[in-house]
Amino acid sequence: MGAQMLDGKAYAKTLAEQLKKEFAELKAKGREGHLVSLSIGSDESSDWYVSNQKKAAEKLGVRYTADRIDAASTREQAAARIREICARPDVTGMILQLPVPKHLDANDLAKVIDPAKNVEGVDPDNLGHLVMKQYRNLPCTARAAVELAAQSGIDFKGKHAVVLGRSIIVGKPAAMLLLDKDCTVTICHSRTPNLPEVCRQADILVTAMGAKPGIVNGDYVKPGAVVVDVATIAVEGGKYAGDCDFESVNKVAGWLSPVPGGVGSVTTQILFKNTLETLKRQ
Ligand SMILES: NC(=O)c1ccc[n+]([C@@H]2O[C@H](COP(=O)([O-])OP(=O)(O)OC[C@H]3O[C@@H](n4cnc5c(N)ncnc54)[C@H](OP(=O)(O)O)[C@@H]3O)[C@@H](O)[C@H]2O)c1
Structure with missing residues (x-):
């Protein structure tokens, strides 16, 4: 007899049903979820993730915006776009797609994202809260x-x-x-x-x-x-x-x-x- 399976597909389905319901309830109260993805240049696997996230967002009734800036963008230009996205009151959260072009540092840019809107949770603030067992974005x-x-x-x-x-x-x-x-x-x-x-x-x-x-x-x-x-x-x-x-x-x-x-x-x-x-x- 083999191991029992930890069935990710089945759990993802259950989660999706719960999330869809809760997003709809909040939307009915005038609070719409809006996720913004920022890509710097293009990359085959990260573009695949963007299209997958977009499809998932549609199924969950969440607004999804795929933003992109030029691969040659400087650190200052990338940081400015991140700050601009995070400052928008209609934006719930943002994702910086990886990899970023070689002349940029993903960990450095992750620190520019407003931690309250960094839904990927990999930044000093969210990781620090995890260590303190005061969970924010995990x-x-x-x-x-x-x-x-x-x-x-x-x-x-x-x-x-x-x-x-x-x-x-x-x-x-x-x-x-x-x-x-x-x-x-x-x-x-x-x-x-x-x-x-x-x-x-x-x-x-x-x-x-x-x-x-x-x-x-x-x-x-x-x-x-x-x-x-x-x-x-x-x-x-x-x-x-x-x-x-x-x-x-x-x-x-x-x-x-x-x-x-x-x-x-x-x-x-x-x-x-x-x-x-x-x-x-x-
Ligand atoms: N399922 C998902 O949604 C999802 C999401 C993100 C990542 N992933 C996958 O998860 C994996 C890990 O991702 P990551 O971003 O954490 O990768 P990573 O940054 O490359 O880290 C890999 C870690 O594994 C260790 N390691 C590599 N080869 C080893 C070996 N032979 N023996 C012992 N330790 C070894 C490395 O040790 P050192 O620190 O000593 O180098 C490092 O700590 C990848 O396959 C990635 O594609 C999956």
């Missing part, structure tokens, strides 16, 4: 990974969680969220020795490396563990794979999130959940 992917496991009724209290990856987008915020759920947390990275041995101690294993498909195999997994695979790695034929070798992990784990159909399916809805919560706060 980083979407980390929130999606933890919520996907939580909604399945998984008990976190006192469990040992191991997070593979220490990025500010996924690894670190996921570790903070797990800590707040009373897990004992170990964060691993490319310099961690004996990775399989550390992972085998995990009751909850969150993998967010994205280096090579299938690195995490059954030898990394404690029997019955919850495995949440965050990675999305482009493979041949326009498909995506995760960090986990699905077949061997599935034989050992108690719960497993598939790729595709796991965390990635939930992340977009979490972006709109952050937008809804932002709208309610404004």
Whole structure:
């Protein structure tokens, strides 16, 4: 018998229904959600995300504006456009699409976004509030990974969680969220020795490396563990794979999130959940 699936598609559907209802209720009271995306130049994968977000917004009844400035824009021009977007009272939240052109620094520009409108939650203010357990906009992917496991009724209290990856987008915020759920947390990275041995101690294993498909195999997994695979790695034929070798992990784990159909399916809805919560706060 294989692991039980952490079904991201099903959870995304449930979330979408709830969000649609709440956005409609607020709209009826004259408060319309409006998300603005800013792209600097164009990039195939980020343009794909924009079109996906646009479709999701339409389904949820949220206004979505895809703004774009020239790839050659200076830091000052990009910052000016971000400030202009955030200053508009009709704008609920904004997203800066990544990657930005090489001459710009995404982390520097993220600091220009008004934290109250940064629905992606990856800036010093929102991350600082996360560390203080005073949640504002939580980083979407980390929130999606933890919520996907939580909604399945998984008990976190006192469990040992191991997070593979220490990025500010996924690894670190996921570790903070797990800590707040009373897990004992170990964060691993490319310099961690004996990775399989550390992972085998995990009751909850969150993998967010994205280096090579299938690195995490059954030898990394404690029997019955919850495995949440965050990675999305482009493979041949326009498909995506995760960090986990699905077949061997599935034989050992108690719960497993598939790729595709796991965390990635939930992340977009979490972006709109952050937008809804932002709208309610404004
Ligand atoms: N599902 C979604 O919605 C969603 C959203 C965002 C990202 N993602 C995916 O999640 C993955 C991680 O994204 P990210 O932005 O966090 O990536 P990132 O910034 O490249 O961070 C990757 C992390 O994994 C660690 N790592 C890489 N190879 C490793 C190895 N062989 N052994 C141990 N640790 C290793 C790195 O360690 P060092 O710090 O030592 O370099 C780093 O901390 C990617 O596949 C990305 O596509 C998915």
